[in-house]
Amino acid sequence: MTVLRVDASIRHEGSVSRALTAELTSGQEVVHRDLAAMRGLADAWQDVVLGGAATLVTTLADEVFAADAIVVGAPVYDFGIPVALKAWLGLLIADPRLNPRGGLGTALAGKPVALAVVSGWTYEPDGPRAGWNHAVPYLRRIFADVFGADVSLHLREGTVQKAASPQASV
Template identity: 40%
Template sequence: MSLFRLDSSIRTEGSVSREVADTLERAYLEQHPGGSVIRRDVGTAPLPAEVWATAAFAGYTPEDQRTEGQKAAVALATTLADEVLRADTAVIAAPLYNFGVSQHLKVWIDLVITDPRFAPGTTPLAGRQVAIVVARGGGYGEGTPRAGWDHATDWIRRIFGDVWGAEVTLVEAELTLADVTPQMEALRPLAAEVRAKAHELAASTGKQFASRAA
């Protein structure tokens, strides 16, 4: 029994995506105390941005003609793909940065896709459950001034669900900057409510994932 956890927040203290992912992880392990967690933190230990291009071009180069750099890039992509495939289920913690996906998470996804097992046209995560924990500093719901400005969540969900075949559960927390932004003071009660609901959903999702994996 194992859970793959990917963190991509550049913060450790005060990171809501990490906090909510912690809740899901705890709920999962409470159901399976002997279970393990396979961790990859690209927020605090980023992957080199250039390694994706190296691995991608290596895919068009015969193995016996690859440079040492290409061999290393392919080996890293293989390691990342193996981490995901070793787990029964996964949680992906994804903060919204500048209205888009974290560059660290994007590099990870791009690199994993270079592994033949995760290439478009394959469904390596078919039958597996994946939770995507999204944290957004502001509000992006329908009717808000920035409705439609979140250019990350649907893309991440499409990669894991439509491209890789996983059964995706979305756990969302918004207004996460309300407590530290004076202009958002009036939104603090709503922010606390949204955050509490995210934790509730994370806990129930962790338990569900554990039951399903069992």
């Protein structure tokens, strides 16, 4: 079984989301896509919207279709997903095979997608930041509703210690 491991954390050393994606893909045949190392993803998305960058769109979509399962590492930055992850998703949606106009919820029907979402803060329902984590609902909506994947959530919250930098571990 081939697993597409997608990492979006800007940190390499000490990243909890990268550690979690590594844990979830341990012992598997892995194709690794490091979005943080891909400079210019947002520009590529803009090019696609304006009619270019089709080769990159096809390459990224082909990786998704070739994988038997997908593991997405998503640190929560500013209450949402990293820019590189948002751009990657936009590029995937630009591929006609993944575009919801071709059939909402059908492109990846039944394909397992594990969302490894990590945040420094906690977002408990009765807590002061309840509802502020926009990463989880967004990712679920895209992968489950738009693509039709079988989504599982692997959530790690509260990863930042009081003495640590607020960006230190996601």
